[in-house]
Amino acid sequence: MTPGRRRDRAVYTRSHPALFALLTLTRRAATVRIGRTVLVHGTDPYRDALTRLPLDRAAAGTTGGIARDVSGGEGVLFDQAGADHRGARRALADALSAPGVERLRRLGREVLERRAAALATGGRVDVVDVAVELSGTVAAELLGLDLPPRRLAGAARAxxxxxxxxxxxxxxxxxxxxxxxxxxxxxxxxxxxxxxAMLAVAAVNTTVAALPRAVAWCADDGLWPQAADPATAAALAGELLRVLAPSPLLPRVAAADGTLAGRPVRAGDRLILVTRHAARAHDRDPDAVAAVPAATAQLVFGAGPHACPGARLARAQLVDALAAFAPYRPVVSRARVDRRSALPGWGFLEVSACG
Ligand code: HEM
Incomplete structure (x- = not known):
């Protein structure tokens, strides 16, 4: 196991050790039934569950149900279906289109370059705090809110x-x-x-989880030259997002009878879609030169009509973050897992320039 993977495993084993052990023990089977719960590990059944099987998008304990609780309302994309859902997606399309992302990216780069520059003078940088400022700045701009970035990000994380x-x-x-x-x-x-409110939650929490984990992996496995090289930077970011699988589990509920990997699924069954295993995050290290097929890597953003509309922004932000840190070849000096966050990640990840 590489040093990058070893460190990264701690975000699971120190926050949810029993769940991590259960998923590791069962992962060889494409699907595993435990009572009315079906664990879905395989790449094809994961995709089928999101694209073929009717899902109850608003059921309690699913992402849609949780999104309602988080945002204090309903009709918040994750829980929607049909024409309402298509309308809500269209309303977002411009802001997250290629030109929309370029606009957001300029603001993000300013934050990243300013914060990473502290490394040049021997300073230490908490990458979690950088991700908080970055995600708050970008979310405020995306939503047209005149709010201090840290305040917005803090409320979305809480x-x-x-x-x-x-x-x-x-x-x-x-x-x-x-x-x-x-x-x-x-x-x-x-x-x-x-x-x-739901958009802020989706944008902030994924960024604060993913970015420090990616920086730590680059630091531990000596990936900075690939991050600095425009020829490999995008492929590296895609591979890192795949192995990080920042939303490692998608809780869903079947709305009708069907099958997954040839096994019956009944309406009302709880499905735990294991993104980490579907995307081969657990057994294929990040490789910018021999990346896994895009269709598999893309699964970390879900699939089908609800697939993440922020994927383009997330990829661009990670390319920019790694490019901002790469010139200093930082190493991790101190890190602490966040045991309370919604997504597995670091509560604190301090880096300093190498040598
Ligand atoms: C590393 C970053 C990110 C990851 C791994 C990620 C992952 C995901 C996943 C797995 C889903 C569920 C897809 C499904 O059910 O098929 C999702 C949905 C969503 N994401 Fe992301 N996301 C990321 C960043 C973002 C950002 C930056 C934004 C906003 C700017 C965003 C906004 C959303 C929204 C609004 C949905 C709900 C879409 C719907 O239900 O139609 N995400 N994301």
């Missing part, structure tokens, strides 16, 4: 973390639900619109 905890069973469930409602209320009060 709402997502509280919502994720509220869906865990246990003695603190009722307290956690109360806290989740309060955090969602704060986010909504700040942003003023449910769909915008």
């Amino acid at each position: 709402a997502a973390a509280a919502a994720a905890r509220a869906h865990l069973p246990g003695p603190l469930a009722s307290r956690n639900r109360h806290r989740a409602r309060a955090a969602a209320g704060e986010l909504l009060a700040l942003i003023g619109d449910e769909r915008a």
